[in-house]
Amino acid sequence: MRRRIRSAAPVHRHSVPQLLVDGVLVALAYFLAFRLRFPGAVPTRYEDLFEKTIWWVVPVSLVSLAAFGLYQRLWTFVAQRDYEAVVKGVVIATLVIVGAVAVLHPVESAPHFVPARLQFQTTAITFPASVIAMFFLLALALLLGARFIVHLVVEGRVRSFNLAHGARDVLVVGGGQGGRLVVRELVRNPQLRLRPVGFVDDDPRKLGMKDEHGLKVLGSTAAEDFARVLDEVEPDEVIIAIPSAPGTLRARVVTACRGRGIPIRTMPTVFELLRDGSGQLRVTHQLREVRVEDMLGREPVREELERVGAYLAGQVVLVTGAGGSIGSELCRQIARVGPRKLVLLDHAEDNLFEILRELQEERHVNTAVPVLADCKEEERIREVLNEHRPAIIFHAAAYKHVVMMEVNPVEAVRNNALATRVVAQVAGEAGVGTFVLVSTDKAVKPATVMGASKALAEWAVEAAAAKYPATKYSTVRFGNVLGSSGSVVPIFRRQIATGGPLTVTDPRMTRYFMTIPEAVQLIIRAGSLSNAGGEVFVLEMGEPIRIIELAETMIRLSGLEPERDIAIEIVGARPGEKFHEDLFNPYEHAQPTPAQKILRAESEPLDPAWVERTFADINLLVLEGDAAALAKRVSELSTVRETMPAAADGRIPT
Known part of the structure; x- marks a missing residue:
């Protein structure tokens, strides 16, 4: 690069x-x-x-x-x-x-x-x-x-300018390097009309200390202490200046400030700073409003990408679905560790063009190679692998919208299950060193065609691992990612922009959430963990979030009040939609791994011959285009592994 x-x-x-x-x-x-x-x-x-x-x-x-x-x-x-x-x-x-x-x-x-x-x-x-x-x-x-x-x-001069032009008082959350950087920029730029009045910081050793501008650390972000500081200082604005701040801290600050009508802005997060291709940080230009992602995000994984992704350096890496939400972030992070070649594979021309343009023009990556191809076409995938000879494949190509897949079951199974089997098999034939499938928690006890298709994809990878032991196969499973296209967060944003209402299926419904950059960093880390082959790694997702609370939080972040300004409408669960998602199947047992926030789902292995026969049946139904029969068949398969006892040799009986 x-x-x-x-x-x-x-x-x-x-x-x-x-x-x-x-x-x-x-x-x-x-x-x-x-x-x-x-x-x-x-x-x-x-x-x-x-x-x-x-x-x-x-x-x-x-x-x-x-x-x-x-x-x-x-x-x-x-x-x-x-x-x-x-x-x-x-x-x-x-x-x-x-x-x-x-x-x-x-x-x-x-x-x-x-x-x-x-x-x-x-x-x-x-x-x-x-x-x-x-x-x-x-x-x-x-x-x-x-x-x-x-x-x-x-x-x-700055003080005189601020007094003469009615500068707004700013309280800075974070007395470390980020906070000092914010204060320095505000002092250097009096035209911003922002006057820093002090810090709050959770490090008790900093309490009462002053910076080079004479500003003191006035307290902490603990609920009562922060409320005291706000009431004493009465700032016109609060700036969160801790790029690595966990969502819980941001939520405390937002709650206290919103109750007093104080606007809040924040520095970019650690992942946003890493994604900035310029290599420079201009705080006054990058301060932004607090988003729901900031408040729901867990404490970031404190691992350096250059270390966890070292196995990718100098290698040929192929990413399928390179233009999607997960695939494009995979490309960004992989590019940072310096692969010899980064092959971007996608069947959507516009998406592929955008990620290629971003890598080349904004991030100055000259090792990216775009490939227009469909993962369902076995011969085309074989051509691509023979031409580029990748050492590592991240298979992120998939359909993900549950409702869309329910009314298009043939395409759901064709793209998510059969295409995964094609890429996994051809990867083994080509001698690829590592194959990583990006999966979802909807593959656990699936109640929809989309979930069942991803469960089949996991089985296809497990069967390929048994057939091609020279290739290290693994699956990485996780919950919802914040901000991906078509997910609940951008949908709620659009509904707020149009005045509501926000539509929630059921007040009891919960989901796991994780930011895209953190999920991708853990996917890359998991890619180096596979030993036996065919393992399923599960990302720790923290606590599930109630969707109705998410809706209320987003309304308040917009400066409005739920029900008073924007209504929340309960529309009822859609067919197959679960109130709560799971990360592990009943027959799986969570085992620790050497990596932080990554678990291994241990279970009895499947019989590869049974998987082959199952995929032959599924493929026949797809070719016939019998949507009803296919949907019925995959829904039956989703319970097979859970109810079928293991054979004496540890494999699912045929």
């Missing part, structure tokens, strides 16, 4: 005036050091010494300062690291000057605290040691003082 490498010049072109000012200040410090050493008239020989040495003392000092990045930032944006850079630069410059003086002009009249071995005595013109000491102190004072004065002037 081609990456944009930005090499920072030692001196930014806008910092040249600062360099010149620092040169004058260094020269002034050197001049004053001589004047203070000789209060009356400077002896002629030392005037000559000053004139002979200043020409290299100033450049040496400026080079030392530039080496610590001091001229890559403007004085108007001065921060603690700039003061640290000044100290380091002056120390290095002084040491270089001492070394040069030791060679060119040995030191005279060294103070009593200078060891004798460091005192130089020759017949040449000697250099007063006190001049070096005073130069060090004066250079520090002048360089630091100049920056501090500029800082005070800028701060004063």
